[in-house]
Amino acid sequence: MLIWDNLNVHLDARMRTWIGERDWLTVHQLPSYTPDCNPFEGIWSLLRRGWLSNVAFTSPDHLIQTVRRGLRTIQYRSDLIDGCLTGTGLSITPTTSRVQSQ
Secondary structure, three states: OEEEOOOHHHHOHHHHHHHHOOOOOOEEEOOOOOHHHOHHHHHHHHHHHOOOOOOOOOOHHHHHHHHHHHHHHHHOOHHHHHHHHHHHOOOOOOOOOOOOOO
């Protein structure tokens, strides 16, 4: 299952065709503007307020390195990730188990 926001490339006809050709893939679109439903919005907020704030980037590589450094730090701070999930009401603990039989 893939949950997407409404970025224009996610809505493109070619992408819909590609998804339609994969019966194993289920895609759910978020409503138009729902940052509260997307935990990654919290991650971007942490990056913008921390690693990306007050920086004059000298090159695209400088920007990429800074984002990677921030994401790497966040990756090892489970309390930050948990906070981003909590803000959405989502949980990483499955509530039901699904068993597929063949």
